[in-house]
Amino acid sequence: MKEQTKRISKLMSYVLRHNPSELDLDMDEQGWVLIEQLISNARAKGKKISIDIVKTAVETNDKKRFMISEDGRYIRANQGHSINVDLDLKPVEPPEELLHGTATKNLDVIMRDGLKKMNRHHVHLSEDRNTATAVGTRYGKPVLLRIDTRQMVEDGFEFYLSDNNVWLVDSVPAKYISFE
Numbered sequence: 001m002k003e004q005t006k007r008i009s010k011l012m013s014y015v016l017r018h019n020p021s022e023l024d025l026d027m028d029e030q031g032w033v034l035i036e037q038l039i040s041n042a043r044a045k046g047k048k049i050s051i052d053i054v055k056t057a058v059e060t061n062d063k064k065r066f067m068i069s070e071d072g073r074y075i076r077a078n079q080g081h082s083i084n085v086d087l088d089l090k091p092v093e094p095p096e097e098l099l100h101g102t103a104t105k106n107l108d109v110i111m112r113d114g115l116k117k118m119n120r121h122h123v124h125l126s127e128d129r130n131t132a133t134a135v136g137t138r139y140g141k142p143v144l145l146r147i148d149t150r151q152m153v154e155d156g157f158e159f160y161l162s163d164n165n166v167w168l169v170d171s172v173p174a175k176y177i178s179f180e
Contacts, residue, residue: 008049009057011042013065016077031076031085035068038075064164079162082119089160089168096150098125098167100177101136104143115145115172122160122168125149148176 015038020027023041027033035054042049054075058066068075079087100115100123115123125147126132136142149159152172160168 004048005053005056005060008042008047008053009061009065011047011049012038012054012057012075013077013080016066016075017080018082020083027083027085029086030088031081032069032074033076034073035075036073067163078164079122079124079166079168081121085121087121087162089162091158092161094125094149094153094159094161094167095127096148098127098147098149099129099132100125100145100147100172101132101134101142102145103136103140105140107143110145110177111174114174114177115147117170122170123172125159125167125169125172127165127167143179146178147172148178152176 015022015025016027016031016033020033023038023045025033025037025041035051039049039051039054055068058068058075065077065080066075067078076085081087102110117123124135126135129144132144133142136144149157149167152169153159157169162168
């Protein structure tokens with residue numbers, strides 16, 4: 001069951017954040033998809049999925065990537081989209097510093113060009129060292145970057161906090177970045 005839940009979680013992450021057409025999903029502007037449609041369309045493509053597996057994937061995802069609507073009928077990804085969705089995020093005052101985990105191989109470009117959202121909606125930042133380190137590890141030897149969010153706010157940058165506690169910002173110019 002655990003391996004099956006992990007496979008379904010990866011599928012959900014892909015279709016809810018990047019490619020709903022993979023399962024012919026009808027996604028609204030805020031990224032919501034009917035759970036019933038997700039299940040039936042995934043089954044039609046040969047995926048072993050059930051409401052129990054979907055709920056388990058949502059509840060056990062270590063990054064809390066997904067959210068089920070209050071009425072229990074819809075699901076969406078909390079952040080990390082490469083497709084156009086409106087998560088209705090409101091600016092929030094961040095802590096004075098946040099962290100960004102990356103690989104050492106990316107440092108030269110980051111220190112020259114800053115952090116860019118690339119094909120996503122925002123740059124992802126964290127308050128938690130372990131989370132930032134885990135993110136950096138995915139790309140190679142990890143390094144933590146300290147972001148001077150206090151100065152960024154003073155300079156007019158807006159920060160957002162996703163439902164799964166990932167801090168989001170449009171970009172981080174290099175002058176606000178230092179090594180952990």
